[in-house]
Amino acid sequence: MSVTIAGRPVGPGHPVYVIAEIGLNHNGDVNLAKRLIDVAADAGADAVKLQKRTPELATPAHMRDVERETPWGTMTYLEYRRRVELDREQYIEIGDHATLRGLTWFASPWDEPSVDFLESLNVAAYKVASASVTDLALLRAIGATGRPVILSTGMSTLEQIDAAVAALDADDRLIVLHATSTYPMPAEEANLRMIPALGARYSGVPIGYSGHERGLQISLAATALGATVIERHITLDRTMWGSDHAASLEPQGLEHLVRDIRIIEQALGDGFKRVQPGELAPMAKLRRVGA
Template sequence: MSVRIGAREVGPFEPVYVIAEIGLNHNGDVEVAKRLIDVAADAGAQAVKFQKRTPEIATPPHMRDQLRETPWGTMTYLEYRRRVEFGDAEYREVGAHATARGLDWFASPWDVPSVEFLERHGVVAHKIASACLTDLALLDAVRRTGKPVILSTGMSTLDEIDLAVEVLGTDRLVLMHATSSYPMPPEEANLLVIDALRRRYPGVPVGYSGHERGLQISIAAVALGAAAIERHITLDRAMWGSDQAASLEPQGLAHLVRDIRVLEAALGDGVKRVFPGEEAPKAKLRRILQS
């Protein structure tokens, strides 16, 4: 079964849906966000994703007053969250730019008011971050929008995922296997979970949201049947921000999309046949021919 997101189908035997996660890697700068949208479009991705928070709600109480060194000076964690958060004007600008570049765009809401905010901006889907998988009020608010939902499953047990799926339903759901280490070491990838999730939730497309360095693990996820691939992107991994080091730079994203498309073509349809390119070698090399 496939799920329609924007103008594209996500599911088995459909082109892999590549999501370039901008997240907060724009550092509160609209022009950086627009450059990252251009990176995603030029690379051939299908979507860009942001993160949307109401800082006073989404920031854990024990973190709010902790001091953090930032490019804008020392400030509390809550002040930092306010500093990098986009509002209506910024989302109108980046949303229009993404649409003009032919990309789907949406965000991970981290609280119920953020769902309502994103709905006003006409997002085509909602993405639930791994950290929010157990927020049942948030899941219910997203379900009630009627939009497709992409659910990341990092830092979660199967029981927690079961409950989230029960709340969201399966009609418009895409699951994303993920491991929430930043950056993720290869030994924590556990890619065989992709098939385990597919068997546990029949008919639900399963993709992969990666936080590793490099491309190999994401390419392997496609070989294992991932219907969607999500990776953080950045203009430069040396930029300030907690997600930058686990992100792909422009050339890396372009190579990832290129390799995904090559692998899709190589996987074929599973039907054994003699290809036209084999006919000449067959005629030259095979000694005994069967009728």
């Protein structure tokens, strides 16, 4: 089964859908967000994703007054969240830039008013962040929009994922991503065998991978294991200030990721054994006994 996002089918038998996750790596700067969109487009990604919050609702109560050093000085975590949030006009400007560069854009809403905000912008799809898997009221609001939904499953048990899938009630609109929410993620926590395991558990649902590791190897292995979506954070420079930059791909890394995913897609083939065209000359030269 495939899910269509902005006219693009996503699922088995279709090219891997590559999502460049901008998240909060724009640091509240529209021009930086546009530069990251350009990076995604130049690399050949299919979509870019942001995050949308109502800071007063989405910031955990125990974190709101925690002080944090930022490029704009010392401020509370809630003040920081307000500082990096983008408003409607900024989203329109960013979304228009993504469209002009040939990319689909969407976002992860972290609270119900953010769903309403994104609905007003006619967003192409919704991404559920791993942190929101247990927020069933939010998931019901997302599912009720009728739009395609991509569900990340980091920091969650199978029972919690089952409950999330039921709350979304998205049927043929759902894509599930295996994820481990460690930033950056060490290889021993990747557990990539969950990709086919999730495929067996949620029959007919396209399964992908959202990665937070350094490098490309694990995401490429996920592709070989059947991931139909690959999502990675992107940045201009991993040394930039912000919590996600260290686990992000720089421009050349994203370019290489997309290139190598497309090579792996060709290399996987169809699973039927046949004599390949390039084998005919070696066979004539080397085989002593014919069939």
